[in-house]
Amino acid sequence: MKPTANEVGTAASWPPEEGQIIRFKSVGGLKTGTLKELRWGLVWRDFILEDGRVIPEHKILGCPEPPVWRKADEVTQDEREAWERRLVSMAETGLDPRDREQSFWADLNQYLAYTYLRFKQAGYKAPDAQ
Amino acid sequence: MLSDEWNLGWSNSQAAIRTECRAVSRPYERSEKERVWKLLLEAGFTDIALDEFPERIKEAKQVVMGRLSELLELTTDIQERQSAAYSLAMLKKLETTVWRTGKHRSSD
Numbered sequence: 001m002k003p004t005a006n007e008v009g010t011a012a013s014w015p016p017e018e019g020q021i022i023r024f025k026s027v028g029g030l031k032t033g034t035l036k037e038l039r040w041g042l043v044w045r046d047f048i049l050e051d052g053r054v055i056p057e058h059k060i061l062g063c064p065e066p067p068v069w070r071k072a073d074e075v076t077q078d079e080r081e082a083w084e085r086r087l088v089s090m091a092e093t094g095l096d097p098r099d100r101e102q103s104f105w106a107d108l109n110q111y112l113a114y115t116y117l118r119f120k121q122a123g124y125k126a127p128d129a130q
Numbered sequence: 131m132l133s134d135e136w137n138l139g140w141s142n143s144q145a146a147i148r149t150e151c152r153a154v155s156r157p158y159e160r161s162e163k164e165r166v167w168k169l170l171l172e173a174g175f176t177d178i179a180l181d182e183f184p185e186r187i188k189e190a191k192q193v194v195m196g197r198l199s200e201l202l203e204l205t206t207d208i209q210e211r212q213s214a215a216y217s218l219a220m221l222k223k224l225e226t227t228v229w230r231t232g233k234h235r236s237s238d
Contacts, residue, residue, distance in 0.1 A: 066167035084220055091227040113175040115217055116190045119197040
């Protein structure tokens with residue numbers, strides 16, 4: 001896919017808009033795709049491409065450092081349970097989480113990051129929180 | 131009664147205090163964001179590679195089990211204890227699925 005004037009290249013106009021062509025880091029090098037929508041996950045934002053691929057924001061070229069993310073306590077119980085139900089359902093239908101850039105991989109990745117942060121953070125106290 | 135001059139001076143000093151508070155809190159917020167992001171990056175949870183799922187699930191389970199053992203010593207936080215136990219069960223379920231899928235794939 002040829003880069004066009006519509007392509008995202010700098011962090012100045014972050015995040016990109018729907019319909020824009022984005023470039024992202026992948027196993028085989030840099031890839032491109034057309035952004036369909038931006039969706040918040042349990043920790044970070046996922047970029048959903050028109051062909052169904054799901055790319056985490058921090059893998060998109062031009063993403064500011066560190067990227068925006070949610071605190072674990074901002075995720076409601078309902079949201080977490082809905083996410084877990086979806087994961088179980090995808091697992092039961094035989095989807096392989098190792099199919100990179102597909103929904104199961106993206107959702108499982110976020111769930112593991114969220115669970116790790118949630119319980120790792122629980123024992124951590126901020127420097128000024130005496 | 132307070133003069134307009136005093137009022138102006140007082141409100142300016144309040145604005146200065148507010149500005150200073152923001153200036154002080156911003157670097158902390160930024161460093162907190164960076165610290166948490168670094169924690170995720172170093173633990174390898176931001177981009178799990180194809181064959182790393184079993185290892186990452188195991189690691190997440192260890193963190194949940196560590197927290198659960200802390201919670202079991204407390205008489206409070208019953209809800210968090212239940213939530214941690216549920217998350218642990220969920221991770222075990224996912225671990226079984228990933229293991230089963232991996233085994234199925236390798237036998238193809």
